[in-house]
Amino acid sequence: MTAVLDRSKLLFETPEWDFSMLDRVYEACEDIALKDLKLDVYPNQIEIIASEQMLDAYSSHGLPLMYSHWSFGKHFARDEVMYRKGYQGLAYEIVINSSPCISYLMEENTAMMQTLVIAHAAFGHNHFFKNNYLFRQWTDAESILEYLAFAKAYLTRCEERYGYDAVEVTLDAAHALMDQGVFRYRRPPRPTRAQMDEKRRKRVAYDEESVNEIWRTLPGGGAKRAAIEEDDDAFVKAQLKLPEENILYFLEKHAPGLRPWQREVLRIVRTLAQYFYPQRQTKNMNEGCATFVHHHIMNALYDKGQINEGAMLEFMTSHTAVVFQPGYDDRRYYGMNPYALGFNMMSDIRRMSSEPTEEDRIWFPEIAGKGDWRDVLKDAWTNYRDESFIMQYLSPKVMRDMRLFALKDHESAEAYTVAGIHDESGYRKVRAALAAQYDLSAREPDLQVTAANLQGDRKLTLTQFVRSGVKLSASGQDDVMRHVRHLWGYDVELKEVTA
Amino acid sequence: MPQFIDRRLNPKGKSLANRQRFIRRAKASIRDAVQKELKDGKVTDFVTDKKISIPSKTTREPRFHLDPKTGEQSWVVPGNKEFSEGDQIKKPPQGGGQGSGKQAGDSDAEDSFEFTLTREELMDVLFDDLELPDLIKTTLKDTQIVSYRRAGYTTSGSPTNISIVRTMRHALGRRIALRRPKQDEIDVLYQRLETLDPADGNGRALLLDEIAQLEAKRRRVGFIDPVDVRYNAFDARPEPAARAVMFCLMDVSGSMGEREKDLAKRFYMLLHLFLQRRYQSLDVVFIRHTHEAQEVDEKEFFYSRMSGGTVVSSALELMLQIVAQRYATSEWNIYVAQASDGYTQAGDAQACVEMLHSKVMPAVQHYAYIEILDEREMSVFASDEAGAELWRSYRGVSSAWKSFAAKRIAKPADIYPVFRELFAKENAA
Structure with a gap:
């Protein structure tokens, strides 16, 4: 029955x-x-x-x-x-x-x-x-579909008006810089109308001042001119808000030769890059x-x-297949499986909240035995990204279960060194190394626009701030630089500075 | 409540625009790859979709990324079995090796990119900017495409096709013709009934009678009757479609060896593919000849051997017969491709030329003659004047008729350029 x-x-x-x-x-x-x-x-x-x-x-x-x-x-x-x-x-x-x-x-x-x-x-x-929080801050779920519809229609119109090739060249260049088309630390500035008017007024005044020959005839004009030229560099830098990490944004706003529609194309590409940025983190x-x-x-x-x-x-069959993490020496190994690591950590948070061990009480006094794992998890889902989540919540048990170990390498070294394994002295090292591995800003090159000579030869300077000696890969670098030159319209140089 | 949307029936090929852009982008590489296939591949290869591979550098998407082999790196891997802190692990000889967590880029390492071209796309590449001359004749017979056009109104049809305006117009006409009483008229009678002197029994009865009659008539004559309903009518009309027939003429006598036949085959194949794309229906007739001509099927045409002399005019005669019997020139575009090694019986060349001038050329759209030489001969006959009998005689024809073209080929690589030359746009102009 x-x-x-x-x-x-x-x-x-x-x-x-x-x-x-x-x-x-x-x-x-x-x-x-x-x-x-x-x-x-x-x-x-x-x-x-x-x-x-x-x-x-x-x-x-x-x-x-x-x-x-x-x-x-x-x-x-x-x-x-x-x-x-x-x-x-x-x-x-x-x-x-x-x-x-x-x-x-x-x-x-x-x-x-x-x-x-x-x-x-x-x-x-x-x-x-x-x-x-990343999605709440950086993406607008309500309007993304509308924006995509706009972008599609806009680019179709551009193709009709300016030809496939022109649009394709611009899009190619913008795509090459997509990773450098996000604001990592701030939202794009949105000046108010009054600020914009004020800015325009100042700019016009400055233009007049610097161009109008009559100023030369005034007593003391020469000295003033010299003063202007002297802090020209500083002024331009401030005006352009350099250094700028969002290269696409910089080009959209300041590239001398771009036509308005090309600026809009850059804007579309960087808006999408920004939309995807939280997902990548x-x-x-x-x-x-x-x-x-x-x-x-x-x-x-x-x-x-x-x-x-x-x-x-x-x-069960398909779930275990999804959260399967092959070891490094397995033929199926293809890096860390995000499903596996994420699921293991979250299941572990649940375990720690409801049935903590002595170890958990030492490592995670705030959540161990808290009882309601739902709140703990929801708090984690809301307030962390991969890097900070791992830093905060990766427990010794998960490291042991997954048998995680950290490797270190230096270009001059003959062999990799095991920096830490899943034991008492290694937990913190492994955790820090894994967190860093999910830190996008560390995995991606730190490239910034550091100078733009608008008076002279109009040369643009990109600077890579080299961390731990990790250089840009040579493959494709020249191609990307060609794209940057195309957008900027003048010479572009790439410098390396050790950060 | 969630919203479930069934998108399975949405039109397919949403990314078609992207694909076209991709093919346009990689055109040069694709063309090279197809040419290579054409040279090395088999004749029958080109009837279906074709897998080709192009160098990936043409469609590379460059990005800035960090080189994992430089500087100081650290990363975490799962599945430790034997290592403890401080152990040294030998670097693998090349590449990122045992699973560093940072495989850079997606497909930068590949040096070729493989994908499938559909038959249509393949032909577009093959026949890029080729046009055949005089594609004028069209015929209404034997068409496949049908288009619907409006054809007035009918009394029967499906409800979705109801023409409301027509229907209402007919209903109005019928109501007027049959004098259907209006509601207003009946209302007036009712009012009179109310204002009528209650004593006037007779008048009352008359009025009631009149009302009853009017109402009965109203019921009999409906506001809309089935006879009023009209539907928009659509006629299926055949779209005019062009038809073409392609005659393949080939000398199969002993002097045509395997190599010559193979070259000829490739030429026919290209022509066939090209025409097939141009015309909705395309017939192909294979005529082989030695000293006498025969109509055969494709297999026999290419693969069987005959012995005998060579009389080219016999093939032309047979072709004219077939045209007269089956392919009226008013309805068919006729293309002829003749392949030969250039040798024929003494005097036959002259007969051919006469036949061409008088009967063949006026009837056909295009006549392509290719002469297959061996490479040694090719250098001997470097100039146009030199050549075997047939070649010299045909020179006269080609100067008289724009739609006649004669070319010489000696190796597979010659075919495609010759084909292009034969049918290049300028030729048509």
């Missing part, structure tokens, strides 16, 4: 799915996500797509709307070959940081996979997008959060008798 009763609660029994089933699944997941986990999510929009559409989405950063560029076509061609040959499966889902939050579900997925994906994307990622946490949420929801569904053993086994 109980079996019959249980069956009536099941969300699905066969691997086939249909829309009414998806509705039921969504409601069941929502119930757990909102009432049990108390997640805070954007409204969901769930789209069912076919595999080719998934490939489409792949090639354009997963965005539903994207302007046209050959590089997306190239990625599509490559992914298609890989997919057809079977070298590479497709992701089960793609989710977009927008409001409403759009998740793509593949039609080939089984009923269990659709449930998993809804839990993972529509609640896990969605909560992270809505709450993490939170890969580990974002996937960890989504994986943790789907794991919790699937288990809860099973406990409530809403999915059967068969589905649960299928879930």
